[in-house]
Amino acid sequence: MTEKDFIPSKYQELKEQGQVSYTSPSNIALVKYWGKKENQIPANPSISFTLEACATTTSLKYKKRAGDNSDFSFDLLFQGEPKPSFKPKIEQFFKRVISYLPFLTQYHLIIETSNSFPHSSGIASSASGMSALALCLMELEKEFVPTMTSELFVQKASFLSRLGSGSACRSIEGDLVQWGKHKNIEGSTDLYGIKYPYEVHPIFKNYHDTILLVDKGEKQVSSTVGHDLMHGHPFAEQRFSQAHKNLENLKVIFKEGNLKEFIKIVESEALTLHAMMMTSQPYFILMKPNTLEIINKIWDFREKSKTNVCFTLDAGANVHVLYPEVEKAEVFQFIQDELVAYCQNQQYICDRIGFGAKKLSVK
Structure with missing residues (x-):
């Protein structure tokens, strides 16, 4: 896969309005990702345990806008309250992904998000938050591309998540997710995370993280x-x-x-x-x-x-x-x-x- 594979062909007729919702977990890296190149490309591969309890729930309400729009239109609520300080990061994310989700400027979005863990608890919420948002956007795009395969859906959701926060690409699936090109790991890529493709002993299937x-x-x-x-x-x-x-x-x-x-x-x-x-x-x-x-x-x-x-x-x-x-x-x-x-x-x-x-x- 290359970046071009995630650019959609012409959409079918766009829906007028609707709502989608996802919950996505955080993850904890076992082999760490530290250092990156342009476009959120990792300097080294990593692997993580997907977590369960530490998660972000995001609801996306969308309504078609009138006219020809070139800007983004969205409101953001965190834990039920407006959160202006979060908006610049979301806008930057939209700018990064607009070529892969060209419908973004055609809708007004209401993004409502909340974490299962306390805010400012020291748990990184970017992985769970950006992956949950990316999944909501992919669910919306799937409405316009009903022939999209489940494999492409997951790969593109991880790809988009990475453009919001690198480690977010490891939160789409579980229980072990590897991200970054490694010559001896089949299917590995810098573009998105993959489920670890090799045999894993049962002892690692129910690990705890306090x-x-x-x-x-x-x-x-x-x-x-x-x-x-x-x-x-x-x-x-x-x-x-x-x-x-x-x-x-x-x-x-x-x-x-x-x-x-x-x-x-x-x-x-x-x-x-x-x-x-x-x-x-x-x-x-x-x-x-x-x-x-x-x-x-x-x-x-x-x-x-x-x-x-x-x-x-x-x-x-x-x-x-x-x-x-x-x-x-x-x-x-x-x-x-x-x-x-x-x-x-x-x-x-x-x-x-x-x-x-x-x-x-x-x-």
């Missing part, structure tokens, strides 16, 4: 700025090579269910991500003292308990605690007894592996 909210404040450096700082980074090429190698090694690990080796890659990837931040110019640190306290507590508990609990980090201070279903009782008790105290206001979110976005019935 998200410890260490710091809910706004990050001192945005992910967009952080990605840009990989240009000219002294360790960038080694990092990109490491990601390719880790994805290659995960093929055997996923097949065999080797949790010890899985932990090594996942934790190394998390720390490497933050090492890239700490060695960029300008350098910055997003981890907090309590992030490090939690990591050390996890290492100590894993050694003593012989469980397979591990951590990963996004571009922030919060800690994702990953563990298999078979160890849920013991690990969750440890989290409550020893880790929750390090969370801001003792807040945490219990999540687990999910299987992608869902279309909702419209009342």
